[in-house]
Amino acid sequence: MNFPKKVHIALGSNEGERFKILQNAVTRIFEEIGEILEISSVYETPAWGFSGNTFLNACISISTRFSAEEVLRKLLAIEADFGRKRDNSGNYQNRPLDLDVLLFENEVLQTTSLILPHPQIQNRRFVLQPLSDIAANEMHPVLKKKIQQLLLEVADASEVSKIDKKLQTPKMNYKFNNCNYIAVEGNIGAGKTSFSTMVSQDFNAKLILERFKDNPFLPKFYEDQERYAFSLEMSFLADRYQQLSDDLAQYDLFKDFVISDYDVFKSLIFAKITLAEDEYSLYQKLFHLMYKELVKPDLYIYLYQNTDRLLQNIRKRGREYEQNIQPEYLININKSYLSFIKSQTNMKVQIIDISELDFVNNRQDYLKLLGEIKL
The missing domain is CATH 3.30.70.560 (7,8-Dihydro-6-hydroxymethylpterin-pyrophosphokinase HPPK)
Structure with a gap:
């Protein structure tokens, strides 16, 4: 992009x-x-x-x-x-x-x-x-x-x-005035990073991007999930907690709000899928100790794409270690996200189906997606 x-x-x-x-x-x-x-x-x-x-x-x-x-x-x-x-x-x-x-x-x-x-x-x-x-x-x-x-x-x-007549300037009729912190979530390949980046550029927001590229366990996990699942999830949890703690605590006078391409609760969602039962039990205890200390988003946006579109996007962006991801894995992730969303009574959550949108390459789709957000 x-x-x-x-x-x-x-x-x-x-x-x-x-x-x-x-x-x-x-x-x-x-x-x-x-x-x-x-x-x-x-x-x-x-x-x-x-x-x-x-x-x-x-x-x-x-x-x-x-x-x-x-x-x-x-x-x-x-x-x-x-x-x-x-x-x-x-x-x-x-x-x-x-x-x-x-x-x-x-x-x-x-x-x-x-x-x-x-x-x-x-x-x-x-x-x-x-x-x-x-x-x-x-x-x-x-x-x-x-x-x-x-x-x-x-x-x-x-x-x-x-001449006396003046052309009028069309404006985006979208404002995020009521939000200090927005989290954008979605499955692997849903477009959450692209959308968060575009909003940050267009609406003067501080951008927080997940540092998954720096995780040494990620390529190993896709090769041998059983062996590296716990190491991967623990490293992600520690990194997400530290990043959000640091970035959300640092107020930026020159930005209007904060937008992130992830919410730390994704750690628990992925861990439930990838970890054995005893590992997950331990992980869950550690997670909740950290989670209660973090600022929660004013708005949680979940970008839904169907599995076929996700697989197309994954192939298109060409990360070698993602190319063997199976449809069943993506389906399980989506089910876990939706289960989490249904359980949230104190957080403003919005699910937006973008399966038929290409908001990166089609500006009309981008404007349509913005128009779907209800503050």
Whole structure:
């Protein structure tokens, strides 16, 4: 999963209900590509490079986890949905919607389908004027000049007139104001780490991730479960207890809440499946001594995926030691989680079925998942 990057996009329209088309395009970009950070004023400009209707032009900045090529692919699909028909003639023409990637952070790229930064930024006043509204101090990564300087130097003398109407910024209607600590749980491969990371990035949360990769017993356990089960579960319990004790005790003034991709109670859930009866009895006593000392989450989210999807996800992420996990093991884990959840009367718990969602690669699914969370 990629870290969010800042992208500047130009929007234009000179056919149909131009302003409405621009507003609808902004909404589609929010729903399918990323959060809208800033929107420029809207400017009316003459057709550039051909004789045609006057344009409305604007620029936006967004935050997206998609690659530059994927952003372009999605923008072209949005254009097509609004009736834009591109051809390979190289001739300019009237169009209901024109979307161009101008800057993709500081990336410099040249492929058959995409050049970054856009090669015509410095030559077009109808681009530089709205871009300067929201990115005056951004540096052009090739020309090494700020956008405001390029606007002062541009040879294009076309008239650019600001209109009174302003495009509205779509916003996420999701807030975690009532939560100080959220735990996200799920089976192996459910996507809890990805979702917790995305929420932390989008909602200014402190992120706590389970340190399972550092556990030396995990690969050994998948090779010989009977021999290494107790060692694995004890090491996980100690590490989870220490991590949550330390991280939840350290208040971060610059974060709004804490989100973790696990709850320490998973230790007991997995131990019940993997340990022999006498080992589990001892483990359970130790667990409850530790558990009563820990801060409990204000909201416990369980991401449910069916077994087939879990196995697909496990294969896709390619951890060698997980590839021999059997469906029965995942089914038992899920049953144990659901049993634990039913027993919780003092904790706010929500089960969300994400078997049909791909919230990492499909932003609409991500927004849908957020909308399912009830605080």
